[in-house]
Amino acid sequence: MTMIRLTNITKSFATVGGSVSALSGIDLTIDRGEIFGIIGSSGAGKSTLVRLINLLERPTGGDVFVDGERVTGVQGAQLRALRRKIGMVFQHFNLLSARTVAANVAYPLELAGIYDKAEIAARVARLLDRVGLTDHAAKYPRQLSGGQKQRVGIARALACEPSVLLCDEATSALDPQTTLSVLDLLQEINRDLGVTIVIITHEMDVIRHACDKVAVIDHGRIVETGTVRDVFLHPKHAATLGLLREAEPDQAHRSPSPTTGATGHVARITLVDEAARQPVLARMSREFGVDYAILSGRVGHIRQTPYAQFTISLSGADPVGALAALKARGVDVEILASPRTGATNPGHPLSQPELAHVV
Ligand SMILES: Nc1ncnc2c1ncn2[C@@H]1O[C@H](COP(=O)(O)OP(=O)(O)OP(=O)(O)O)[C@@H](O)[C@H]1O
Ligand SMILES: [Mg+2]
Numbered sequence: 119m120t121m122i123r124l125t126n127i128t129k130s131f132a133t134v135g136g137s138v139s140a141l142s143g144i145d146l147t148i149d150r151g152e153i154f155g156i157i158g159s160s161g162a163g164k165s166t167l168v169r170l171i172n173l174l175e176r177p178t179g180g181d182v183f184v185d186g187e188r189v190t191g192v193q194g195a196q197l198r199a200l201r202r203k204i205g206m207v208f209q210h211f212n213l214l215s216a217r218t219v220a221a222n223v224a225y226p227l228e229l230a231g232i233y234d235k236a237e238i239a240a241r242v243a244r245l246l247d248r249v250g251l252t253d254h255a256a257k258y259p260r261q262l263s264g265g266q267k268q269r270v271g272i273a274r275a276l277a278c279e280p281s282v283l284l285c286d287e288a289t290s291a292l293d294p295q296t297t298l299s300v301l302d303l304l305q306e307i308n309r310d311l312g313v314t315i316v317i318i319t320h321e322m323d324v325i326r327h328a329c330d331k332v333a334v335i336d337h338g339r340i341v342e343t344g345t346v347r348d349v350f351l352h353p354k355h356a357a358t359l360g361l362l363r364e365a366e367p368d369q370a371h372r373s374p375s376p377t378t379g380a381t382g383h384v385a386r387i388t389l390v391d392e393a394a395r396q397p398v399l400a401r402m403s404r405e406f407g408v409d410y411a412i413l414s415g416r417v418g419h420i421r422q423t424p425y426a427q428f429t430i431s432l433s434g435a436d437p438v439g440a441l442a443a444l445k446a447r448g449v450d451v452e453i454l455a456s457p458r459t460g461a462t463n464p465g466h467p468l469s470q471p472e473l474a475h476v477v
Pocket of ligand 2: 163164166
């Protein structure tokens with residue numbers, strides 16, 4: 119079921135010299151209970167996009183729907199109700215320095231004006247327990263580490279029991295270890311409370327670790343969207359490849375391409391989940407009498423799911439038969455270069471007719 123829907127959104131900002139277009143032609147659907155990532159490089163339009171969801175920015179064109187309701191033009195009490203439904207977490211935490219941890223978390227509950235003191239205290243205690251800060255309730259923000267500050271930010275964002283949590287670069291100011299622990303907390307919140315979470319980031323590793331789906335944004339447009347598994351293992355757009363290269367500078371997206379200098383058949387084999395634990399290449403080698411050299415490889419996890427992806431060049435008795443047999447067993451095989459067609463297609467598999475010719 120759809121939680122957030124943006125249809126044909128454009129956004130431009132008036133400037134001294136005229137106007138800048140920050141977003142154009144944005145169509146996006148985020149389902150209830152998902153952890154949805156939006157990734158792009160600096161200036162791509164990520165913050166503008168996420169701020170449209172809680173109407174911190176108003177679109178120039180198009181519509182915003184939240185939980186089935188068109189919210190594009192809402193004002194006043196309706197707008198305040200919408201904002202209570204949508205919590206937000208910021209890169210630089212935005213805590214009130216003169217308030218204690220507990221008082222920071224209590225703040226939105228006080229503003230809501232519908233809870234008495236005892237109710238607020240009970241809620242704050244529950245929230246601090248959820249984010250693991252019970253022992254720090256009486257401290258001030260300056261006495262906390264970055265990771266602890268962000269936990270306060272998350273507890274505060276959850277105070278009014280929102281159904282959506284927007285996180286704009288929530289881990290970008292944190293070290294890698296702390297980033298992982300905050301991403302784990304967000305996943306726990308998603309699982310336990312069913313909160314739909316939107317994660318804005320410029321880091322592919324954040325997407326890989328925490329998200330179900332992802333949209334890649336480039337120059338104000340969504341250029342690629344899908345499950346993290348598809349986009350991460352089979353990137354299509356140059357912007358996605360660029361973001362992957364930042365995360366994995368020496369891997370499959372390196373330049374010059376992995377097929378450079380290789381002779382014979384070059385194929386990319388992708389193994390996910392159970393298959394990633396199987397000796398697929400060794401078996402192929404034994405059964406078909408082919409040798410292979412690994413030109414590049416990526417091994418890791420997408421959320422909890424293991425994956426392994428190798429670009430290999432094959433030689434020996436029957437490379438074509440070997441690859442066809444792997445495919446017939448359901449292995450994800452993409453032919454990148456083949457001596458028979460003379461085709462080389464770095465980074466992009468051959469088209470269906472080409473493939474039929476090879477395999
Ligand atoms: N209030 C504003 N006035 C004028 N231009 C703006 C405004 N806010 C954003 N922009 C412009 O819109 C574009 C998108 O900005 P946005 O902040 O959404 O990018 P971003 O992807 O969040 O970047 P970063 O990763 O650096 O945070 C940029 O060209 C930016 O300069
Ligand atoms: Mg931003």
